[in-house]
Amino acid sequence: MTADLNHTATLVFDKQRLFSTDTLGALLNRGMQQMGVSGCDAPRATMTGAAMATDTLRATLDVDMTADGTQLLVSLCGTNESAASVQAKLAGLVYHLSTELPVTHIGWLDTGTLLPRDGFLDALAPQLDARGNVTGIAPRRPARPAVKTARPDTRTHRDTLSRMLPPVSRSGRPRSANMNAKVALPRYDAHVRTYNANLRFQMLRDADEMELDAVREEQGPAPVEARLSTWAVSLSVATISLPVAAPVMIYNIARGEDMRVASLAMGVAGLFLALDNSGTLAGLLGSV
The missing domain is CATH 3.30.310.50 (Alpha-D-phosphohexomutase, C-terminal domain)
Structure with a gap:
C-alpha cells in the first residue's frame, strides 16, 4: 500500500x-x-x-x-x-x-x-498499556452520546403562544423566513416609512410667516441698544445712498429693527460707492 x-x-x-x-x-x-x-x-x-x-x-x-x-x-x-x-x-x-x-x-x-x-x-x-502504547483500538464510527434532559410541556408553551400571537397563514409565509442569509436592505413597515417621509418633509420645507411670527414673539422685543444700533446703521446708509436707506427705514418701522437687514443695506451702499469712486459704475452705465 x-x-x-x-x-x-x-x-x-x-x-x-x-x-x-x-x-x-x-x-x-x-x-x-x-x-x-x-x-x-x-x-x-x-x-x-x-x-x-x-x-x-x-x-x-x-x-x-x-x-x-x-x-x-x-x-x-x-x-x-x-x-x-x-x-x-x-x-x-x-x-x-x-x-x-x-x-x-x-x-x-x-x-x-x-x-x-x-x-x-x-x-x-x-x-492503552502502562507505557501509553496503543494495544488494539478498533476504529469505528462513534455513536452520539445520549443526553437525558427533561422535556418541557409543549402543550402549555404552545397554548401561551397562541394567546399572545395572531394566527399566521403558512401560505403567506416567505420561503426564506427560516434561512440565515443576510438581508441586503432592511424592509420597514408602512408606518415607519410614512414617519420617515414626513420627518424629511418637515425638516426641508421653508418656514411660513406664522411660524416666523411665533419665533419673534418667543424671542421678545429687541433691547434698546440693539434698536438704536440698527437706526444708526440705517442713517449711515442714508448719508451714502438715500434710495437704498429708504426701504430699510420703512422695514424698521413696519416690522421692527433688524440689524441683519441694515448691515446688508450698508454693504450694498458701500459697493455702489466704491464702484462710483473708481469710475466703474459710470463706465457700466455709459455702455448701457
Missing part, C-alpha cells in the same frame, strides 16, 4: 487560548514518545502550529481560533500503513494530548460528532 492516509481529530476548548510553537512542539513530542513511536525528528514550527515526522508517519498540530473558543487540529498521515493502523495511532495521540490539555470535547475524524473528554478518555483507558 503506497497511498498516504491522512486522518484528523479536533480538540475543542471552551474559550480562546494561545499556544506558542514551542509549546505545541513539546506536546507533540511527548505524545509521540508516549505512543512508543521511535525515529522521530525534532519538532519544527509551521505557519499555524508544529509538526514532526518519521519514515512512515507525519503528525501535525494546528491552532484554529473561532468566535466561541479555540480548536486544536491533530492530524496523522501514514505511508504504507492501513487506515485502521493510522486511526489507532491517532486515537492514542489524541488520548495523551487530552490528558495534558483542558479539552472539553473531541471531534473524531469527519463524523461531525463532538465527544465529551471524560467519555473519550474512559473509553480508551482500558486499551
Whole structure:
C-alpha cells in the first residue's frame, strides 16, 4: 500500500487560548514518545502550529481560533500503513494530548460528532498499556452520546403562544423566513416609512410667516441698544445712498429693527460707492 492516509481529530476548548510553537512542539513530542513511536525528528514550527515526522508517519498540530473558543487540529498521515493502523495511532495521540490539555470535547475524524473528554478518555483507558502504547483500538464510527434532559410541556408553551400571537397563514409565509442569509436592505413597515417621509418633509420645507411670527414673539422685543444700533446703521446708509436707506427705514418701522437687514443695506451702499469712486459704475452705465 503506497497511498498516504491522512486522518484528523479536533480538540475543542471552551474559550480562546494561545499556544506558542514551542509549546505545541513539546506536546507533540511527548505524545509521540508516549505512543512508543521511535525515529522521530525534532519538532519544527509551521505557519499555524508544529509538526514532526518519521519514515512512515507525519503528525501535525494546528491552532484554529473561532468566535466561541479555540480548536486544536491533530492530524496523522501514514505511508504504507492501513487506515485502521493510522486511526489507532491517532486515537492514542489524541488520548495523551487530552490528558495534558483542558479539552472539553473531541471531534473524531469527519463524523461531525463532538465527544465529551471524560467519555473519550474512559473509553480508551482500558486499551492503552502502562507505557501509553496503543494495544488494539478498533476504529469505528462513534455513536452520539445520549443526553437525558427533561422535556418541557409543549402543550402549555404552545397554548401561551397562541394567546399572545395572531394566527399566521403558512401560505403567506416567505420561503426564506427560516434561512440565515443576510438581508441586503432592511424592509420597514408602512408606518415607519410614512414617519420617515414626513420627518424629511418637515425638516426641508421653508418656514411660513406664522411660524416666523411665533419665533419673534418667543424671542421678545429687541433691547434698546440693539434698536438704536440698527437706526444708526440705517442713517449711515442714508448719508451714502438715500434710495437704498429708504426701504430699510420703512422695514424698521413696519416690522421692527433688524440689524441683519441694515448691515446688508450698508454693504450694498458701500459697493455702489466704491464702484462710483473708481469710475466703474459710470463706465457700466455709459455702455448701457
